[in-house]
Amino acid sequence: MNDLIEPAKPGFTQKVIRYTRALSRWIKAGRPVRGESEIVMIFESHCQRCEAFIERNSSCNHCGCRVNTSHIAPLNKIAMATEQCLLEKW
Numbered sequence: 001m002n003d004l005i006e007p008a009k010p011g012f013t014q015k016v017i018r019y020t021r022a023l024s025r026w027i028k029a030g031r032p033v034r035g036e037s038e039i040v041m042i043f044e045s046h047c048q049r050c051e052a053f054i055e056r057n058s059s060c061n062h063c064g065c066r067v068n069t070s071h072i073a074p075l076n077k078i079a080m081a082t083e084q085c086l087l088e089k090w
């Protein structure tokens, strides 16, 4: 049994706030990025198979961030080395 408490699904305002905080953390840390192979592995092994993944806009329904295989960090939470999955899948 999973002991994690599922975070509430964010509304639009919450998504904007979470994205802004993630971007701020990433910039303050010096903009560290994950390698391309790690990004692809995380996306294909976790996000793409996750019940929270919204294929229509390639985003996560828990945090509201975009998750994809782009190495352009502001467009992809996975690429930001400062970020993790809210459900601790990666």
Ligand code: SF4
Pocket: 046, 047, 048, 050, 051, 052, 053, 059, 060, 061, 062, 063, 067, 084, 085, 086, 087, 088, 089, 090
């Ligand atoms: S970030 Fe986590 S919860 Fe969101 S889609 Fe990816 S694996 Fe699922």
